[in-house]
Amino acid sequence: MAALLLHSSERLSKTWLNRIFAVIYSAVVSFLLLRHCRNLIYSPTPISITLFLADFVLAFMWFTSQCFHWNPIHRRVFPENLQLFVEEREYPALDVLICTADPTKEPPVGVVNTALSVLAYDYPPDKLSVYISDDGGSEVTLYxxxxxxxxxxxxxxYCKKHNIVDRSPEVYFESDPAWFPxxxxxxxxxxxxxxxxxKVVQSGGVCLDEVKESExxxxxxxxxxxxxxxxxxTIIQIILDNTIDKDVAGGVMPNLVYVSREKSNNKPHNFKAGALNVLLRVSGLLTxxxxVLVLDCDMFSNDPETPLRALCYFMDPNAxxxxxxxxxxxxxxxxxxxxxxxxxxxxETQILSLGMDGLLGAQFMGTGGFFKQHHTKQQAATMRIIQNGDPRLSAFPLIGFRYGTLTEDTYTSFRLHCEGxxxxxxxxxxxxxxxxxxxNLNDALTQIKRWYMGFLEIFYNKYCPITYGIRSMNPLHALCYTHYTLRSFWSIPIxxxxxxxxISLLNSFPMFARVFEGGISLHAFLFLGAYGKDFVDFVVFGGxxxxRWWNCQRMWLIWGLSSYPFALLEWSLKSLGFSTSGFNVTSKVTEEEQKRLYEQGVFDFGVESILFFPFSVASLINLFSFVKxxxxxxxxxxxxxxFxxxxxxxxxVVNSWPIxxxxxxxxxxxxxxLKLTLASMSTAIAIFLASSLIF
Structure with missing residues (x-):
């Protein structure tokens, strides 16, 4: 039967184990919260209130996370069967949208490699078009x-003649390829x-004397x-036209179009979502x-058959x-x-996404998404929208990317799922x-902070996942989105x-029950159960x-003391109308040294980042308390x-060793x-001295 299928799916065998564990774990969590409530009623203290808040947040986040594990499925595709269902000449036209914004942070050679890797897809070239959005408006990128x-x-x-798989030239030539004449x-x-x-990048501009074509x-x-x-x-330049351009073998070339949308200091440009919507309008006019495939500029193709795999779903007669x-x-x-x-x-990308796929489908991850596009015949109105930056772009029927958040990808897929x-x-x-x-660590933490600030913007609008989402889609799927958008609240229990x-230990104040009393077994089960389940998912089922699992859980702790609370802080300040741009910094370590440290698996702290301060203080407080x-x-x-x-x-302390x-x-x-180390040490000592006045 598999030979006659374009794709298949099956529920993961571990599903029943997940459900049994969820029931048992839920019962223990409920018992712990009930005990907290009893303590708050009969003997409320600041410590008991704080612990209840922390455990309540952990319980809520754990509950929403179980929605990912309720019905995970695994899919397979059979692109070798595609021609049994549809001839190549009937393949739909494919538009690839690639976004870049800054030639200093996103080197043009790398962006060109991404474009070359998709221009060389195993797809009819007369049906393939690649659009580049240059939001930095750089003549260097166009060149x-x-x-x-x-x-x-x-x-x-060359790629198609020799059936090359790595079609990014940089990757191909670095991989010691097979030799051909x-x-x-x-x-x-x-x-x-x-x-x-x-050479042009280093000079910072293009010398017109070197450009021969008058156009x-x-x-x-x-x-x-x-x-x-x-x-x-606005700048739109058709670089390759499939009705004119041929390759050296006489074959048709795909379309390649450069777009730099109009920008004005007086108009919001809506970041990547705005750039993608302009590309949608331009591609709608031209091809x-x-x-539509959406790609980040650094996300090169690793499989030339990828469009065919997507067609196995879109072209299925029973789709x-x-x-x-x-x-x-x-x-x-x-x-x-x-x-x-x-x-x-x-x-997020290989485990939890399987669970969302078993409900209404995975979320859009900002890149690597093939969208089915609606079409518009209003070309004149469309061109006016491109020229004027009209905000009505956000209302495009299917794939118009939604504005109002830094994470337009998650927000767009959430709204699409809400619409059915x-x-x-x-x-x-x-x-x-x-x-x-x-x-480097600062860039990693800044990226997480930006994402979770965007998730908060999704949660705190009129299309809130826990209210609007539950009314508009499968409640379990809505709770998956709720989990993502509220992850920054993990900072509270962490x-x-x-x-x-x-701090209590430093002041010789016992907070928990004695080691052989019954209350300890609750905390032990919850800790070991949560970490054990995560380990099994990551190592046993995730491969x-x-x-890597240990480093992942360590980074979760670091995020909870840096990216998550700063996402909450910056979102709060932004909501109140304050600027937060001062929190963004860049590493001063040279690129070569940064690369060496990373390859050796050594943390790079080479910048005075405010994001490092909270977990540095926490690591010292924990070291002091462990000694005490x-x-x-x-x-x-x-x-x-x-105990x-x-x-x-x-x-x-064990997790803080790199610190x-x-x-x-x-x-x-x-x-x-050194400045950050001394500031962390001084703050840790100050916290201890201040706490001694309370305990």
Whole structure:
């Protein structure tokens, strides 16, 4: 039967185990909360109130997380059967939308590699179009794509002739490829193209004397002295036209279009969502593809058959008419062996997404999504919208990206699911796309902070997942979105358990029941159950390593003391009308040293970031309290009273080892800045002295 199918799905065998565990764990959580309520009624204290708040947040987040595990499914596709259902000439037109914003942070050569990898798809070239949104309005980026288009006329036939799988030239030539008679010539051609682009990047502009075509010279002439990335007119340049351009073998070339939308200092531009909506309008005018692929500029194609895998769902005769998009998980290349910053996001992209797929479908992850597009014939009105930046773009029927949040991807998929559309997660063994990830701690934390600030913006609007979502879609699916949008509230229990038991221990005040009393078994079961379940999902079912799991849980603690609370803080300040731009900083460590530290699995603290301050203070408080606990045990024999507090302190101390290294043991430029170390030490001592006045 499989030979006659385009795709199949099956429920994961572990589902019944998840449900049994959820029932048992829920009962224990309920018992703990009831005990908290009893304590609040009969003997309320500031400590009991604080612990109840922390445990209530943990319970709520755990409850919403169980929705991901209720009905996870696994899918398979059979692209080899596609031609049994539809001929190649009947494939729908495919428009690929790639966004870039800053040539200094997103090198044009890398963006060109992404475009080349999709221009070389195993897809009819007359039905393939690639659109580049340059939100930075950089003439350097346009020049890079003009050079890339020339190289593409050699690269595409080379890939298809030899059935090359890695179709990003940079990746291909770095992978020690098989040698063919023309390989050396293609590589030399690529290196010359790369050198020309990098030379222009270093000079900061394009010399018009080097541009021969008059039409292209006219395009570059738009970069006047008054032109800036925040204020400039619309620029649309068709670089490759499939009705005209041919490759060196005489084959049709795909379309390649450069777009830099109009920007004005007086009008909101709505960031990536605004850029994508403009690309949708331009593509609607020029090629009007039935399928739209959205890609980040650093997310190159890793499988030339990816569009065919998506078509296995869209072209299925029995496909659901409400199928809105097919999502391929984000995967990353260049992550170090143990993934010290948890940049793989394995849980979100490869584990929890299976659960959403078993409900109404996975969320859009900002890249790697194939959307079914509605079409419009109002081309004149559309062009006026492009020129004037009309906010009505957000009301586009199916794939118009929604405004009002930094995480337009999650918000858009949430609204689509509310409107009745469904999605599918396609997770083949070979990753469809591979992208870059942060290689220093500050960038990793800043990225998380930005995402969860955007999630808060989703939760606190009129389309709140827990109110509007539950009314508009499967309640379990709505609670999945609720879980994501409220993750920053994890900072409450993490901060409480990172400081309160330790401060109490420093003041010789026992907070929990004695080690052999019944109350301890509740906390032990909940801790071991939560961590054990997470370990099984990550390592046993998810195929991850034990070291990566450990680093992932450590980063969760660090996020809870940095990215999560600062996301809450910045969202609150923004809601009150205050600017928060001062919190964003960049690493001062050289790129070479940063790369070396990352490859060695060493934390990079090489910047005085405010995000480092809370967890640095917490690591010192826990170290002090752990030492004090040993003194209480060996001098006063109070192990039973302080065992739980010592365990919590010890657990944090073990997780904080990279922080202690950065503060004291290291001498490289990625160590913790001395100023930040001294400030953390002073604050930790001040907290201890202040707490001694309370206990």
């Amino acid at each position: 890079a794509f003009m050079e890339g288009a020339k190289f593409a006329k050699h690269w595409i036939p 023309e390989t050396d010539d293609i590589k030399a051609m690529y290196e010359r193209m790369k050198s020309r682009v990098e 292209i010279r006219d395009t570059f002439s738009k970069w006047t002295p008054n032109f800036s990335r925040r204020h400039h007119p 009007n593809g039935h399928i 659901d008419s409400k199928l809105g998009f097919v999502q391929f998980p984000q995967r990353f290349n260049g992550i170090n062996r143990n993934d010290i910053y948890a940049s793989e996001f394995k849980a 559309w469904k999605s599918i997660l396609c997770n083949p063994k070979r990753a469809a796309f591979l992208g870059g990830s942060p290689s 901060i409480v358990y990172a400081f309160l038991p330790q 991850g390593s034990m070291q 606990g040993f003194m209480e045990v060996f001098i006063n024999g109070r192990l039973e009273e302080f 739980v507090q010592m365990f919590i302190s010890g657990f944090v 202690y290294e950065g503060m004291v043991l290291r001498r490289d430029r990625g160590r913790m800045p």
